[in-house]
Amino acid sequence: MGAVYRAQDLRFKVEKVVAVKEMINQATDPDIQANIVEGFEREANILATISHPAIPTIYDYFTLGARSYLVMEFIEGDNLEIKLQQRRAPFGDEEVIAWGIALCDVMDYLHTHEPEPIIFRDIKPANVMITRRNQIRLVDFGIAKTFQTGSKGTMIGTEGYSPPEQYRGEASPAVDIYALGATLHHLLTNQDPRTEPPFTFDERPIRQANPNVSVALETIVNTALMYNPPDRFENAAIMRKALISLAQQTGMLEDEISVAQATQFFQDQSHSPIWSFTCEDEIRGTATYHEGVVYIGSYDHNMYALAADSGKFIWKYAADGGIVSKPAINDNKVYFGSTDQYIHAVSCRGGKKVWVQPTDGAIYSSPAIAEGHLFIGSDDEHLHVLNLMAGREAWSVNLGSSVRSSPLVVNER
Template identity: 40%
Template structure:
């Protein structure tokens, strides 16, 4: 049966089927048989100008053709065709508006990663947009052809930088433009890997003050939570989609399978920059807008930094490879099932299935989700199933506490906990309990708050133990904030560890964890203790305001500290004693209460490209047969000597710059020794080298500029 109405080709308004002109806009109404798209063949010429060569895409509301523009010497173009068959009146108006929006939007933009618009027109119930033809394939097709469905880190960094460039251009347009549908299928890659952002059909101008968008648009998995109607999309929405896209390119996992649930990337942590890349991408896909990076420009700068780390620092790290502890064994990341068998709700108010977490855990099947609503849950958990426990509200309102045992004890191979406050309270018997005790498995913990008045916040032990803690706070511990021992591993990212009665972190008996972008501060004793053969790696961490030293290394322990800031600790910045070892690279060690660095008792640390300055005593003190190497370090403005060597200390100091000391550059006394080669001394208040007679020192090829006041 033929419809008695038709839609206007220009504005989408409903008209009588036999209407010759639209009652709403006055445009003439043409007669045509069908509005189906993708039917044009090589015999067709559009607008007497565009000769069809091939159909190169079909989907959504239309098709895309490769054409020749006969007015410009048969230049290749792409023509996007949109039809309205099967749409309701409201959908028709929205489709026409989206198409016109794309044409007007792109016509006023100019960027190397955006297509140029040449023309747009209507014909026979279809709309056409003429733009640059990009020789190549979509990023989606590139992924399908790539081994394992993933790209190399080098390729992803190049793609990420280009996407940041074009998104930054759009976000800084006046008014800002939010793309809202970034995904691999909307990115065209040319043969030279130059990319072009395509399909602006749902892009929109950002309207300050508007609470939410009129419609919820985007692609599940890539679309941010705010695109589901809760609030207006903004630049942060594109940042989420960019993070989801980069995660897909690296992991090969389509985010549409499990929207909003991203597992940490399995990158080789021994490669410089990989840890920072993982952290950056995971921050981009945070559910909360305020936790994401503030702009695509800041993301671009971080990607450039990561790229430079990989390219420019590779030689340095290869040279030092023998000093870097091996990466942890391949861990089994906690996985979230694509189709969970159960979702269990815990609520104290009785509107869930269970009133305690323990009850839900008892009835949970493997891979179940347990959602915990706000409340005070006074219980302990024996985590003996592979489940995911997620706080369903603000973590400060979801409290799990106990005083009679460990609050949570990990007793399974894999599990996940997110968004809880976890407390271990003091008990009358003074028994030592921990907020979280992990003795096996790979536990993933995110965005949790830990305190323990009966022991340590988190204790990890056992050679098969390798948990991951991200975005957690650990504070007010009766013991250490974190204890890793008995050959255990573990990864800690962007955690804040403070106000412990002992050290923020203690690593002992072969423990070998990884800390990235963590802060360790205001603890009553040390920031870090590494003892009894402990190892561990600390990257980009800040260690300050601790009641004793920033870090103590002893008993043949051998940690690695990269790019750490160690300052304003009450005693030494770093103490290496009792045959301790350790490698300290590109660290800033300054303004500590006594010496910035103390090396004693046969210890053999290695300092490379560190800056050591402004201590209240010596910059570096080597004593009591302390050894060690300082290479390419910048040591300056310390209150006593920049470097003091005494009582049998015997370091090797090469290629260092030693300057502006309040007293001597290097002071050697009491049978001190040392090998000092190719160092530069300048502007030290007293002597560049103050060597007491009887000290055996080897000097070679040093450049010395004595201060004018030096005698």
């Protein structure tokens, strides 16, 4: 038994957040106690010898009485089991293919590890973390082991995700391939294999539960789930290649891209920002792009114009309230509303005021432009329609409640 704690490493002057995994040894039998401690030390030593972006870094480990602790990289995010529970529905092809490619990459790394391959033995949604940058992390190496051909031991793993040979105490790379197939099946169907009889995936076809899954992806998962190890993918690299080929066919990836490039793409889908710009308060609205310039409002009361390629500041226009409204562009003018209750028209070139028009409520709506008029809602319960050139109100209509949605004008309606 045990737990995982979020902690701070006080040996550093800066704030360094770490995860501390606690293992409580409650066994009374000396041999069992020794086996539990051995498992803990195995995890610490395995993690100390590996370096991969999808595997948490280990910093330290120690034992205090009956409790042992592993200090490691803190991974902020949720595991795939939690995400499934929150979603209450299967995931789509694109997400599952991306995660599958990234997991195949870390499996290939472990299975080709020197001096001995490492078999994870417990791949399942609960052990796959998704960070806030949408990167995967494989966690809980507590039952991982180095692989020796022909070696056997006790059945260790999770029922439903483990293949037949794992119940016989066998551990080979094929074990992890099967467990990955079971994990992908779970993600694509939202059917928990732990609640089903073992080895019955063929009785629960993926596309029967989720018709949106492609035949090609179903075939890849079914190959990983074959009952006999020789019938599965020969190794994780081949399974990864099959998933990358499918991603290319579906347009997720360019045709001319190497395996390494594709893997890196899916390991870091968020990528690093090209540039950033800091305002004085929150940004709650949406930016508008026009002719190489990004226009974005902020709760610091300013509308900003920034160079789209570099983020360089061009100008800012100060309102008297926060700007949530997504700006609209027409004839080199920027139009938007503000919580100062005004509708603003500003020159694109220098950020100078063209006109302002008052309402009787804060404005969170984004404007729409059609037929020489601007349409925008206000918390004064009215939809306002203004003449673009002069800013004069043409008409308004009382809708009985705050209007914060963005108007849509189609066929004079």
